[in-house]
Amino acid sequence: MERLNISLEDVKVVYDGPEGVLWELIMGEQIHVGGFKSSMELVQKAGIQQGWKGLDLCSALGAGCRFLVKNCGVTMCGLDGTQTMHQKAQERSQAEGLADKIELRLGDVTEIPWPDNTFDFVWGEDAWCYVVDKDKLVSEAARVLKPGGTLAFTDWIEGPAGLSDDEAKRINTFMKFPYMENLEGYKTLIQNTGLTLVSAEDLTPEYASYVDFYIKMLTDQLSYDALKIIGDDMELFQAMGGEMAFMGQKAHEGKMGRGRFIARK
Ligand SMILES: C[S@@+](CC[C@H](N)C(=O)[O-])C[C@H]1O[C@@H](n2cnc3c(N)ncnc32)[C@H](O)[C@@H]1O
Structure with a gap:
């Protein structure tokens, strides 16, 4: 691609x-x-255990860290590259009384600011599609895992039917993705780091129904709120709707979707 x-x-x-x-x-x-x-499905697939220390790569608003602390009895670190997300994540973890169990840092996930062999698990949810050098990202994740540690992530990927160059360019431009990996590509990246691949699942059909669901919410319920966020720009709203509809169509054709990956060090 x-x-x-x-x-x-x-x-x-x-x-x-x-x-x-x-x-x-x-x-x-x-x-x-x-x-x-x-x-919760990712927790179960990964076998996350109480007392583990995890790292969420591209932790955004920190909700992944808070979810894991609240539901799995773990402690978490989170790394995100965007100041606004980092700040909101800190405020919300503080507000929920979880700041003592969550350490959040601002930085690039291809240069993880923690030493080798630090974490029982490294976690990611639907974000690595934004990363240019996914090879470096996965090898950095492997580096900071303890021996026996678990890598568990989901991501938006190119679907099994494959996108044409024009389709990929349109979606990646709209989403601001440098490119999307596919299932085989991630399997190779994981194996190249020396990690043992446990599972790589294609979730594309489910993903397609979620895109439909988001479009329905935006058109049937949240239009006012969405418009307010984008300065009541109806033209932009309709253009964004058109791009989401295109992604939904490509998802139903099996050309873009989502994957879930588990590996062990
Ligand atoms: C879709 S959000 C992540 C959502 C989050 N994983 C969750 O489940 O709530 C994407 C995030 O990835 C972050 N991001 C993208 N590329 C990054 C990079 N190279 N280094 C660090 N953060 C990055 C963005 O700042 C953004 O907050």
Whole structure:
């Protein structure tokens, strides 16, 4: 897949600005497909255990860390590159009385600011599609895992039917993704780091129904709120709706979707 010239600086513009707020409106504090339900499935697949210390890469509003602390009895660190997200994550963890169990840092996930062999698990939910150098990201994740530690993540990926270059360019430009991996690509990246792949699952059909669900929410319930976030710009709202509809169509065709990956060090 052609790689677009999109860097962390471009992604920061999204998550420092109204688009980030819009994603929270659509998905909730956990900015990923399936929210609580998806996180719980990832917990079960990964076998997360009480007392473990985890790292959430691209932790955004910190809801992934708070979810894991509240539901799994773990302690968490979170790393995100966007100042607004980092600040809101700190405020919300403080407000929920969880700040003593969550350490949040601002930084790039391809240069993880923790030493080797620190974490029992490394976690990611629907965010690594924004990262240019996914090879470095996965090898950094492997580096900070303790021996025997678990890597568990979901991500938006190219679907099994594959996107044409034009389709990929349109979706990646709208989403500000440099490129999306596919299932085989992630399997290779994981295995190249020396981690043992436990599972790689394609969740594309489920993903397609979620895109339909988001479009229905935006058109049938949340239009006023979404418009307010983007300065009541109806033209932009309709253009964004058109791009989401295009993604939904490609998802139903099996061309773009979502994957879930588990590996052990
Ligand atoms: C979709 S949100 C993540 C959602 C979060 N995992 C959750 O489930 O709530 C994407 C996040 O990735 C972060 N991000 C993207 N590229 C990054 C990078 N190279 N380093 C650190 N953070 C990055 C953005 O700042 C943004 O907060």
